[in-house]
Amino acid sequence: MLFLFESTHAVIKAERICDKNGITCKIVPVPRSISSQCGMGIEVSEKQEKIVVNILLKKKIIYNIYNNYKK
Amino acid sequence: MNSKIIDARGQLCPKPIILTKKAINDPNIPNEFFLLIDNETSKENVERFLKDNGISHQTYQKENYFQISVSKTGKKVNSSSEAYCSISTTKKLTADHIIAITNDKMGSGSNDLGKILIQGFMNTIKEVSPLPQKIIFYNNGVKLTLKDSPVIDSLKELEKLGVKIQICGTCADYYEVKDKIGCGKISNMYDIIDSLTKATHIISP
Known part of the structure; x- marks a missing residue:
C-alpha cells in the first residue's frame, strides 16, 4: 500500500508517526506511473493500512492511497 | 494493418530467438513484423541474431517492453x-559501479529531508538495473547498516541479489555500533580503497 501526501513535510510527519507507533514503513519515491514530479511516499503492508489510516486521520494529515501501481 | 505481431513478452532466452527465427522462416508471416520482448538480455540476443543474419531491424523502447x-x-x-x-x-546481474554512502542523510541542508531522501534512495536501488557491484558505507553512513535502520530490509534484499555490502570497521568502532550491524561485511581501508579504485564509476548520493 502506498500513501502519498500533499507535501514533503507531511511525508516526514507521517514517517515519524509510523515510527513512534511501531509501524514498519518504507520511504519510497513516488512511482513514475503516478507522477513525473519528484516526491516521496510511504509504503506499508496491507495489514497495517487501517492502523496508518486511523493515525493519519487523527493527526489530520491528508493522504491518498494507491494499490497495484507500477514502479 | 497487416503487420504481424510476435509477442515474446514473459519468455526467456532462447524462446524469443526461436520465435523470431520461426517468424522469419514462415512465409505466412508478413515481411514486416513486430517482435515484443520484455527483458534486456533477450532483446540484445535477438538483435545480435538479426544482425548476424543480415536482417534489418529497429528497436523501440516502449513503457515496459x-x-x-x-x-x-x-x-x-x-x-x-x-x-x-x-x-x-x-x-x-550486477555492473561494475559502486555506491559510496558517506552519511545517513542525502545531500546537505535539512536533516529531516536528508533522512527521507536517503531512505527513498536506498529503497529504490534494487528497482534500477543494473545493480551496483558493491555499496560501501563509511563515517555516518554506517548507521544505515544497523539492525534497527529504516533501510535494513532493502539492504538485505540487495545482498541476496548479489550486491556486496562493505562497512568501514573504523567507523563502526568509532560510533560504537559494531555489535549492532545487521548486514554486510566489516572491512578496512585497504578493501575500501581497492573497491573504489577498481570501480568503473562511483555514485555518492
Whole structure:
C-alpha cells in the first residue's frame, strides 16, 4: 500500500508517526506511473493500512492511497 | 494493418530467438513484423541474431517492453537459436559501479529531508538495473547498516541479489555500533580503497 501526501513535510510527519507507533514503513519515491514530479511516499503492508489510516486521520494529515501501481 | 505481431513478452532466452527465427522462416508471416520482448538480455540476443543474419531491424523502447520491427530479406535463416543465448547465462546481474554512502542523510541542508531522501534512495536501488557491484558505507553512513535502520530490509534484499555490502570497521568502532550491524561485511581501508579504485564509476548520493 502506498500513501502519498500533499507535501514533503507531511511525508516526514507521517514517517515519524509510523515510527513512534511501531509501524514498519518504507520511504519510497513516488512511482513514475503516478507522477513525473519528484516526491516521496510511504509504503506499508496491507495489514497495517487501517492502523496508518486511523493515525493519519487523527493527526489530520491528508493522504491518498494507491494499490497495484507500477514502479 | 497487416503487420504481424510476435509477442515474446514473459519468455526467456532462447524462446524469443526461436520465435523470431520461426517468424522469419514462415512465409505466412508478413515481411514486416513486430517482435515484443520484455527483458534486456533477450532483446540484445535477438538483435545480435538479426544482425548476424543480415536482417534489418529497429528497436523501440516502449513503457515496459521493447518493440523490434523486423524486415525480412526473403532468405531463410538457419543459425542455431541456442548459440545466441550462451552469453546471457554468464552475464552478470550486477555492473561494475559502486555506491559510496558517506552519511545517513542525502545531500546537505535539512536533516529531516536528508533522512527521507536517503531512505527513498536506498529503497529504490534494487528497482534500477543494473545493480551496483558493491555499496560501501563509511563515517555516518554506517548507521544505515544497523539492525534497527529504516533501510535494513532493502539492504538485505540487495545482498541476496548479489550486491556486496562493505562497512568501514573504523567507523563502526568509532560510533560504537559494531555489535549492532545487521548486514554486510566489516572491512578496512585497504578493501575500501581497492573497491573504489577498481570501480568503473562511483555514485555518492
